[in-house]
Amino acid sequence: MKIVLTSTSQDIESTIDPRFGRSAYLLIVDTDTFEYSAESNPGVAATGGAGIMAAQSVARLGVEAVISGDFGPNAFNALRAAGVGMYLYVDCLTVRQAVERFKNGQLEQVEAPTSAGHHGVGNR
């Protein structure tokens, strides 16, 4: 299975990036072989809508799940529309560790936005 994780550098041993929309990199990992590749996240420099930009990138990668530390309302709605499962980094330090925990079913699946959103999100 191919999944995406938000990371601070392009290496699977790198520390996780807890931000979704503004994470430095998106690491695409094959959970069976641990083969991976990195993509820079276009959301990192967005003036607004970073979560939506990152979600579109994830959707284009055709992965089944994404692991990050926080999914705001826009990112959550976008990823849900794309049919990508969302999981939270819990007690993970490195990307490799997170993949292992994910394989063991130890990561919490996200069923609702995990934060109230940042700029550009109000309450209607």
Added chain:
Amino acid sequence: MIITIASGKGGTGKTTIAASLALSLAAEQSPPPLFMDCDVEEPNAHLFLHPRLDEQRDVALLIPSVDESKCTHCGKCAEACQYHAIAVLGQKTLVFPQLCHGCGSCTALCPEKAITEIPDRMGVIERGAAIAGISFARGVLDVGEPMAVPVIRQLKKWVMALPGQVVIRDAPPGTSCPVVEAMRGSDFLLLVTEPTPFGLHDLKLAVQVGREMGIPSGVIINRQNGSYPALDEFCFDYQLPVLLRIPFERVIAEGVAQGKTLVEIHPEYADRFLRMFIQIASLL
């Protein structure tokens, strides 16, 4: 003539001064001035000028609505949108209304004509007459709406000054887009500051915005209490005329807290505001 009262820092006395200037001019000029409360996130000039707001109009932004039966998910709309307010995710096209600036690019570029535009209310603009014959108008952004600029823009379009009528715009605090929109089209910026490091820091930002927009500016130092040389040096270095100094006085604070303007607390200020107005006119 359009004079916009801005500050950078919040709470320096913009509205007190704007309302006082309006009342001073109203006593001398025909027609009395037009006052526009452009601080649409938290308008408060009505507390001083007591308008009767008898006309209202909704402000709406035209946001895209996607007909999924026509949409091929080609992604041209998402590519065009610099605000990421429309996104294509697999076989779905999602609209994020609160990021939309209503530019219409997605609608214009959709090859399938699958997008129509629907009005999305974000606030209201109101106008009427205030005390002393002042024409009064203001915008009010709905709670939870993130974008103030369209409300200010609609307010400016809707409210026309009479020939010879001075326009006083009370700008929001800060130096971001809503402030720029309130300043745009002004003849003069009256920047209200206070002699504190915060006041000076934010005044510098406001001055830069004014310079960038090519609008001449002058400074009012409010709550002057002793000397703060850094502020005077800055005004001197940037050739900013200090048009008025208002002392830090308990009686002024008490009066403002009761909803009184400076000219009601100290009637002699009416003359000082009029002289300031003449000085501004001579600078243009």
